[in-house]
Amino acid sequence: MTRALILDTETTGLDPATGDRVLEVAAIEVVNLMPTGRSFHRLINPQRDIPPEASKVHGFTAADLVDKPLFAEILPELLGFLGEDPVIAHNAPFDFNFLDHEFDRCGTPRIPRSRMVDTLAMAKKRFPGLPNSLDALCRRFGIDLSARTTHNALLDVQLLGQVYLELMGGKQPGLALASSIGGRGPLLAASGPAAPRTPRPIAPSPEELERHAAFVAKLKDPVWAALDGG
Template identity: 50%
Template structure:
């Protein structure tokens, strides 16, 4: 299963008037980072960065003057996300801006059912919150000390780690609930089971007879008063009863 965790930075908060100025993407396969990323700073084509937005991400108009416009990075972006689910925190915001950019280039928008919202997952899993990206990093012990400003690629990398933890960590998942946006904007839940075949018979003991005898001799040499001698004797008695 291929997923792209992504984040955007923008000139402001309104996708009808503001533009995407930074885009960061991180590839996951079966919820493990592959090391592949995509990152662009983007010229907003005459739209100035709002001072409030600049205070959050630190990107100025001068920083973007020589950067490509969205149309110039479009193919690379579409190729990178092709066939993958898209994962974002407060996904309505980021998808709203991406779809506005796509619409301006006469491209079809990203379907809501293709999007996974980690904020919705976090709110279901931790209803008492807080569930900001920084709060989730603290909850899961993810180092975000280098996040002094918002940045699309940095935030996507942190979110990828958070998403893995929300999904149960790096352990096999046996029925993860994924919250995606429905067609009407409401959240919908999909269960994605991992189908593992049953083990036909128990695994044999990895200890040989010689190893068991050597360990018993070591315990005997330590002496009868050793605490583990008592427990080892109980284990041997149980094995003999089972046999």
């Protein structure tokens, strides 16, 4: 089983080194490339103002978040959800840089860069010279974007989960997700030799035999007549 987390953050701006903070973090769990339904999502009080240009991107104002927990309060649950598995994000260095600063404020070790998987880098390698934003990739892969009116972290990780699956080769119907047959479980779950099949002979009726003989009698020198000895 291969487990990974797809993560996204929303922030007050573009540079944590100048005081910008994380205000939303979301992650979903994927196992063997497929979402399991487990997710993590928290809105966070960034303890500072949110510039209007940032609010236009994600839709949040400082008033929306004044009663939300601080990052330090949600950190233990976030760490528990992420575990030790790879963390996938689109333009991952951006999200990791913000998380680094938030972790530093809390005196918590940073997530190692060895766990980082950047889908933007993957997309640039696969589609060099083309637009590779999350929106562009969704359109390229035929993924529905109708609900994405703002940059919502939870919606974005759900969309990125579909994009990541496509970047990794797309769905593989009939493999690990094969449906049960006869109540015996998934097709790939079975092991050992297949159960013997019960013969099902098909015997023609007398009427069918008579019609067949009449048809053959109309043929001139059929080759199987010689094989049958006449």
